[in-house]
Amino acid sequence: AQSVSQHNHHVILSEAASLELGCNYSYGGTVNLFWYVQYPGQHLQLLLKYFSGDPLVKGIKGFEAEFIKSKFSFNLRKPSVQWSDTAEYFCAVNYRDNYGQNFVFGPGTRLSVLP
């Protein structure tokens, strides 16, 4: 089975610090990549997605992610975090194999931003 790993379980930052959350996947073929955010007590919401084209994708709320195919990575970044970015962040990959479409989520990274 394919897998998605996220480097950090819990990240603690002060407001205005820069953020980078790591994500690696194992599937060697064509993939679509996603980052989701889950605010406390809420459901997962799409932050950004990569299907093809420019490997640097921009999402909502100032987030961006870079797809590096050679490293099987799709890291999430934000230059300056805010207290309201406190949430859990999930990386996910979609790929197609002989059995159809597959979606795999990473274990999540909890981000705590201190005011």
Add this chain to the structure above:
Amino acid sequence: DAGVIQSPRHEVTEMGQEVTLRCKPISGHNSLFWYRQTMMRGLELLIYFNNNVPIDDSGMPEDRFSAKMPNASFSTLKIQPSEPRDSAVYFCASSFLDQPQHFGDGTRLSIL
């Protein structure tokens, strides 16, 4: 656009009772997913359907869990009999082909 609709939002019941969670996917979506989320185990995929057919149920914890999708607009996840360790938030999500999944608000289940 109504989004993915789950019911009930909260369920509290005693151990041994049958629990049925319901999900209405977004109209036109052809894939539906059931997830369970706990602090200890994070987000776990239980089962997913493609065109109403179960494709992968390897995440279903045991025979007490069952899921059905009788038509494109409705799915149920049933636990019988329920146990305290089944307490979690259960999310339903739907998608169209390789597009992003859209999640419902979840059902918070507490088994006493």
